[in-house]
Amino acid sequence: xxxxxxxxxxxxxxxxxxxxxxxxxxxxxxxxxxxxxxxxxxxxxxxxxxxxxxxxxxxxxxxxxxxxxxxxxxxxxxxxxxxxxxxxxxxxxxxxxxxxxxxxxxxxxxxxxxxxxxxxxxxxxxxxxxxxxxxxxxxxxxxxxxxxxxxxxxxxxxxxxxxxxxxxxxxxxxxxxxxxxxxxxxxxxxxxxxxxxxxxxxxxxxxxxxxxxxxxxxxxxxxxxxxxxxxxxxxxxxxxxxxxxxxxxxxxxxxxxxxxxxxxxxxxxxxxxxxxxxxxxxxxxxxxxxxxxxxxxxxxxxxxxxxxxxxxxxxxxxxxxxxxxxxxxxxxxxxxxxxxxxxxxxxxxxxxxxxxxxxxxxxxxxxxxxxxxxxxxxxxxxxxxxxxxxxxxxxxxxxxxxxxxxxxxxxxxxxxxxxxxxxxxxxxxxxxxxxxxxxxxxxxxxxxxxxxxxxxxxxxxxxxxxxxxxxxxxxxxxxxxxx
Amino acid sequence: xxxxxxxxxxxxxxxxxxxxxxxxxxxxxxxxxxxxxxxxxxxxxxxxxxxxxxxxxxxxxxxxxxxxxxxxxxxxxxxxxxxxxxxxxxxxxxxxxxxxxxxxxxxxxxxxxxxxxxxxxxxxxxxxxxxxxxxxxxxxxxxxxxxxxxxxxxxxxxxxxxxxxxxxxxxxxxxxxxxxxxxxxxxxxxxxxxxxxxxxxxxxxxxxxxxxxxxxxxxxxxxxxxxxxxxxxxxxxxxxxxxxxxxxxxxxxxxxxxxxxxxxxxxxxxxxxxxxxxxxxxxxxxxxxxxxxxxxxxxxxxxxxxxxxxxxxxxxxxxxxxxxxxxxxxxxxxxxxxxxxxxxxxxxxxxxxxxxxxxxxxxxxxxxxxxxxxxxxxxxxxxxxxxxxxxxxxxxxxxxxxxxxxxxxxxxxxxxxxxxxxxxxxxxxxxxxxxxxxxxxxxxxxxxxxxxxxxxxxxxxxxxxxxxxxxxxxxxxxxxxxx
Numbered sequence: 001x002x003x004x005x006x007x008x009x010x011x012x013x014x015x016x017x018x019x020x021x022x023x024x025x026x027x028x029x030x031x032x033x034x035x036x037x038x039x040x041x042x043x044x045x046x047x048x049x050x051x052x053x054x055x056x057x058x059x060x061x062x063x064x065x066x067x068x069x070x071x072x073x074x075x076x077x078x079x080x081x082x083x084x085x086x087x088x089x090x091x092x093x094x095x096x097x098x099x100x101x102x103x104x105x106x107x108x109x110x111x112x113x114x115x116x117x118x119x120x121x122x123x124x125x126x127x128x129x130x131x132x133x134x135x136x137x138x139x140x141x142x143x144x145x146x147x148x149x150x151x152x153x154x155x156x157x158x159x160x161x162x163x164x165x166x167x168x169x170x171x172x173x174x175x176x177x178x179x180x181x182x183x184x185x186x187x188x189x190x191x192x193x194x195x196x197x198x199x200x201x202x203x204x205x206x207x208x209x210x211x212x213x214x215x216x217x218x219x220x221x222x223x224x225x226x227x228x229x230x231x232x233x234x235x236x237x238x239x240x241x242x243x244x245x246x247x248x249x250x251x252x253x254x255x256x257x258x259x260x261x262x263x264x265x266x267x268x269x270x271x272x273x274x275x276x277x278x279x280x281x282x283x284x285x286x287x288x289x290x291x292x293x294x295x296x297x298x299x300x301x302x303x304x305x306x307x308x309x310x311x312x313x314x315x316x317x318x319x320x321x322x323x324x325x326x327x328x329x330x331x332x333x334x335x336x337x338x339x340x341x342x343x344x345x346x347x348x349x350x351x352x353x354x355x356x357x358x359x360x361x362x363x364x365x366x367x368x369x370x371x372x373x374x375x376x377x378x379x380x381x382x383x384x385x386x387x388x389x390x391x392x393x394x395x396x397x398x399x400x401x402x403x404x405x406x407x408x409x410x411x412x413x414x415x416x417x418x419x420x421x422x423x424x425x426x427x428x429x430x431x432x433x434x435x436x437x438x439x440x441x442x443x444x445x446x447x448x449x450x451x452x453x454x455x456x457x458x459x460x461x462x463x464x465x466x467x468x469x470x471x472x473x474x475x476x477x478x479x480x481x482x483x
Numbered sequence: 484x485x486x487x488x489x490x491x492x493x494x495x496x497x498x499x500x501x502x503x504x505x506x507x508x509x510x511x512x513x514x515x516x517x518x519x520x521x522x523x524x525x526x527x528x529x530x531x532x533x534x535x536x537x538x539x540x541x542x543x544x545x546x547x548x549x550x551x552x553x554x555x556x557x558x559x560x561x562x563x564x565x566x567x568x569x570x571x572x573x574x575x576x577x578x579x580x581x582x583x584x585x586x587x588x589x590x591x592x593x594x595x596x597x598x599x600x601x602x603x604x605x606x607x608x609x610x611x612x613x614x615x616x617x618x619x620x621x622x623x624x625x626x627x628x629x630x631x632x633x634x635x636x637x638x639x640x641x642x643x644x645x646x647x648x649x650x651x652x653x654x655x656x657x658x659x660x661x662x663x664x665x666x667x668x669x670x671x672x673x674x675x676x677x678x679x680x681x682x683x684x685x686x687x688x689x690x691x692x693x694x695x696x697x698x699x700x701x702x703x704x705x706x707x708x709x710x711x712x713x714x715x716x717x718x719x720x721x722x723x724x725x726x727x728x729x730x731x732x733x734x735x736x737x738x739x740x741x742x743x744x745x746x747x748x749x750x751x752x753x754x755x756x757x758x759x760x761x762x763x764x765x766x767x768x769x770x771x772x773x774x775x776x777x778x779x780x781x782x783x784x785x786x787x788x789x790x791x792x793x794x795x796x797x798x799x800x801x802x803x804x805x806x807x808x809x810x811x812x813x814x815x816x817x818x819x820x821x822x823x824x825x826x827x828x829x830x831x832x833x834x835x836x837x838x839x840x841x842x843x844x845x846x847x848x849x850x851x852x853x854x855x856x857x858x859x860x861x862x863x864x865x866x867x868x869x870x871x872x873x874x875x876x877x878x879x880x881x882x883x884x885x886x887x888x889x890x891x892x893x894x895x896x897x898x899x900x901x902x903x904x905x906x907x908x909x910x911x912x913x914x915x916x917x918x919x920x921x922x923x924x925x926x927x928x929x930x931x932x933x934x935x936x937x938x939x940x941x942x943x944x945x946x947x948x949x950x951x952x953x954x955x956x957x958x959x960x961x962x963x964x965x966x
């Protein structure tokens with residue numbers, strides 16, 4: 001019996017070694033033989049039941065040591081590809097049906113044209129990520145981390161980071177907290193998911209949201225089983241005086257420092273009204289302080305949380321001040337919530353990289369975080385001023401609002417032009433969003449104003465892309481329509 | 484009117500500046516004044532309605548510029564602490580009730596004595612984490628990452644890492660996949676959570692699990708709403724021949740390479756039986772390949788997934804080969820599952836740090852991962868041999884099993900001694916687990932054997948702690964009981 005007949009009794013005699021495209025030299029002989037045999041079985045070239053040549057014979061044909069072939073056979077038997085029985089030699093396992101093709105790639109996602117200018121809200125200027133300083137912080141963190149830090153770790157997050165954050169948030173945002181009250185999470189979305197779980201378990205059935213915000217967050221809350229009535233947003237922020245009129249709400253999600261995406265700050269009386277509502281109703285305020293550090297005309301307004309740390313859950317994130325890719329955010333919790341949140345987080349077992357946490361701790365403690373925020377604030381303020389000045393000249397009928405803080409501005413458009421402007425921008429290779437997707441009426445759709453507008457993230461483009469982006473933006477502004 | 488009477492009309496006149504412990508020099512004057520006023524209001528030292536001195540007066544008393552004080556007042560008004568009205572000066576907001584105490588620390592968790600020896604299963608030797616090489620990979624990753632990598636990113640994970648893993652898993656574990664089929668997750672637990680969601684949405688009601696395993700995983704599946712009958716584990720691994728007898732199961736969770744925690748490898752016929760069951764029933768196999776790289780007596784047995792990539796979801800992790808603290812794991816998916824898993828992951832928005840993903844990609848591509856695994860395999864094999872040799876001498880009646888692979892061994896104990904041995908170990912400062920917590924009977928509790936045993940993670944101690952740990956382990960072994 002020749003080897004080829006033994007391997008493929010039904011077909012024309014193949015040359016075994018050539019057939020397998022074996023790499024016949026180098027240290028990977030055994031692995032190569034195993035791989036080749038697996039492939040031959042998988043693709044059906046060696047059908048079920050095929051009897052293989054003896055290890056001695058194949059070794060001779062391939063110029064390999066017999067042990068190498070015997071080892072390969074033994075491994076493939078252990079893996080279930082082959083069966084070896086006393087007396088009947090080694091055969092391809094009878095029940096393994098061949099798979100025809102190589103695993104196909106996932107269905108290709110529609111190839112999107114890479115946009116030239118990205119002005120969608122949500123992302124800071126990633127070109128300015130302080131790579132060198134971050135790496136230096138990573139080096140210091142890795143050099144000093146205890147071995148324990150590399151283990152499964154504390155569900156609440158590394159104490160080093162929680163300590164650095166307690167200090168930073170107190171100093172910069174007026175947050176009144178302690179390391180034991182801070183919980184690290186993998187982004188705001190993760191923190192909000194945890195809080196929704198905790199609130200549901202506490203029999204909260206509804207959480208008010210602002211009438212402008214991210215549908216992603218509304219979906220999350222809806223999917224968690226919460227009803228989400230809306231409080232209206234006007235030029236002084238969310239109408240927290242409406243909270244006491246809403247039936248059965250146990251919490252409210254607010255963006256006090258800089259309403260998202262309209263950019264207005266919550267007025268002092270409404271801050272107090274929110275706290276009063278929480279105290280009188282026993283409700284909780286979820287404060288999404290996503291970009292509180294970026295306030296241009298004066299010092300940042302401190303977090304609402306400072307007014308009552310027992311009734312406000314404060315959420316902060318590294319996504320705007322540094323980069324979303326870090327997936328690091330934090331909550332400062334009322335004391336009574338800590339056990340519930342810790343349990344929910346432990347149960348979910350979704351932690352953030354310990355090394356990344358330690359690096360951020362080091363980055364904050366060294367002052368690099370403050371330095372980066374200051375430097376970006378200057379840069380973003382300059383961009384904002386350029387945006388306002390350029391639009392004043394090129395499109396003086398477009399009113400620009402939401403300018404005191406944050407990474408984006410709202411450009412109010414003539415009625416009925418929002419969709420066509422977004423479309424015209426897309427044709428110019430510019431990604432920019434209208435304000436409509438952010439609008440949410442809850443149960444009272446009739447009460448919403450219908451101002452057409454663009455939400456323009458002037459922070460996102462790199463410095464080199466900025467002037468082109470600004471020019472392209474001016475080009476798609478509608479001509480003045482006499483009203 | 485003196486300043487002290489204005490601030491605290493009811494009490495004895497305090498010296499304002501001393502009272503506030505203000506830092507009266509340096510650049511932080513304004514921030515210090517704001518912080519001091521917040522604290523004074525929060526603690527009730529400045530009660531609601533208290534009228535503050537004019538900014539001119541306070542500035543004079545404190546030796547500050549009047550603008551600094553006016554700015555501080557304005558900020559506190561914006562934040563809701565103070566109210567300022569024309570003609571009536573600046574007062575503490577009437578509705579802000581004081582909070583008595585500083586935020587207390589979270590209820591202290593029970594102070595656990597730091598154990599001298601940790602032999603609980605699940606963690607590798609963290610002292611050997613290749614810090615230097617990891618940092619070098621992080622540097623290369625950071626130096627070459629595109630700016631986009633720092634953004635919100637691809638829900639499936641960075642393509643760089645998925646590409647490196649597709650190559651590595653094919654080469655080392657016989658996994659048949661492609662980058663488009665790999666999904667990065669934040670640990671096995673996260674991946675299993677995603678799969679449970681996907682299976683539930685596909686109307687799967689039950690998933691079989693092995694009769695030995697982690698209760699954490701069983702809890703997760705139960706909480707996801709899945710029924711979890713058990714397949715028995717014996718000395719040839721899980722009895723996959725039982726799968727076809729179980730009613731209505733749509734999936735099975737297996738540890739084929741190295742049953743957890745008993746340490747046996749799934750026998751060839753049972754591998755094939757599992758695949759046959761999946762093909763005939765349309766069910767899925769979830770292959771938890773948590774430590775497949777650590778096989779000592781021969782080359783690693785390739786993943787079950789290779790036998791049928793369309794019916795097996797392969798799970799791997801960096802937790803055993805590198806460190807759990809990285810929170811990086813991966814799944815290789817059947818093609819038909821990719822859209823569902825992608826949607827579930829996108830919805831959850833729980834991504835891993837992009838920098839950590841890129842660093843691991845770089846670490847694998849540079850060969851450092853292979854090198855580390857090889858080096859740890861040698862180290863763990865030496866430990867294992869020392870464990871076996873030492874026990875053979877000091878406790879010859881203790882049978883040691885599960886030795887061919889992995890980070891732990893099973894020490895079979897005389898009947899009725901498991902609990903007392905675990906307790907005796909704890910008294911010696913040694914954390915070690917009995918096998919009982921891993922045992923799970925599903926619906927058929929009567930069929931489980933009751934072998935007393937310890938699960939000993941010989942990989943976890945550092946080299947310096949190992950000989951002491953081994954000695955302590957020998958000291959708690961029960962004396963031979965004549966049976």
